Amino acid sequence: MYRFLLSRRWLITLLIALLLIPATIRLGFWQLHRHEARVDRNELIAQALTAGPVPFDTLSTAPGFAVPKDLTWRPVTATGQYDPAHEFVVRKRTDSSGDKIGYFVVTPLVLADGGGTVLVNRGWVPSASSAAEYPTVPAAPAGQVTLTGRLRADEAASGSVKDRAGLPDRQFTLISSTQQAKESGAALLGGYLELTATEPAAPADQPELLPEPNHSDIGPHMAYAIQWWLFTAMIPVGFAVMARREAKDRRKEAAEAEGPAVAVPA
Template identity: 90%
Template structure:
């Protein structure tokens, strides 16, 4: 009844099914690992944001320091004076709603304890009339200020961020203490501070960046379950197809057997 399974067409179908099963199982685990990575990231952000603030230079104590993953988003403080002469903007950045394209304003802060200089992302400003003109930026507060913010690692080119040369003066594509240290010769501590509060509070300042979302776990677990359900359906589908083929063959055979036989006159 099922000898047709030895035909070329059905052997190829069986081979495809056997190849699909491990592939879909692997894809399910890939989505599971992405889910676990998202959960770990959310827990890291939540923990970092609620930890007791520490001085920036106790975590990044030297120029060129690469901020490790477990310190990213840690709440930090810094006290010193802004250096507006070396302020710059970072292109193609969105506001808190994600709808408008503009610039991040990056101003170095010379630490009061003499430990070095820290890049501070003071927030977002809108683009001007021309992409080659420096945008209108609220002036950095004069005198000594006390800042609170989030520790961030230097940005690197990749993904949606492309580092291109030939940009207008004081415009960059990356927030990178390493890049700025090479350009200015300043002793910049590794990483940068993403500003959340300033004392004394300025009358005008760029739009502060919102706290990162650490509640959304994404669709990856649902995708993993879908892949594994598809895995289970592969052998079921093969059996259903084979049984339907056998049933059609039985009907065809029964119809052939029941035909009247022509008798010569």
């Protein structure tokens, strides 16, 4: 009764099942690797955040310096004076809750020791009434200040982020020391500082400081991996159930075709 498995329809079904099994196994391992990468990233961030702060210019040593992953989020300090003339905002950024769209305020800090200039992300401000208008930005503290923050790498353009062309004056889509060095001609150290504290203390009306990155969420990737592997196990089981049901239906149809037995008179 299982000779129907040699039919074209069932051979195609079997072929699809055989192709799905390695595909779903591979998808499961893909999600597992994403889980492992997320865990490694969280551990790297946690280690960086708990390290002692060091001067910014001891890590970012030159213009165009590419901040490596193991230094990203590292606490850093910088002493100097803000350069408000070259301040700019970065569009389409959310506040700490992630609910409101606004701008990051980025102000260069000229280092006191003459070691160059550092971009400082001073925090978030809400959008203006019009996207073409420059938002209301609290003035950066005057005089010499000592800042503490997190070392960040330059943001790189992606397929969804376009260059500055067409944007209003002093509005950008990325925080990039390389881009700003071309705009201002200043010797900007690579990367930037994400502000967490100012000494002397800044006025209360300063931009909203950014929170630490979430390094405890491991995401759903492990659950997705298990789901794919469960689906892998279900493929042969499902094929067997379908074949068994088909055989049962064929036996029933054959029995009905024979009809009831007719009694022969003696």
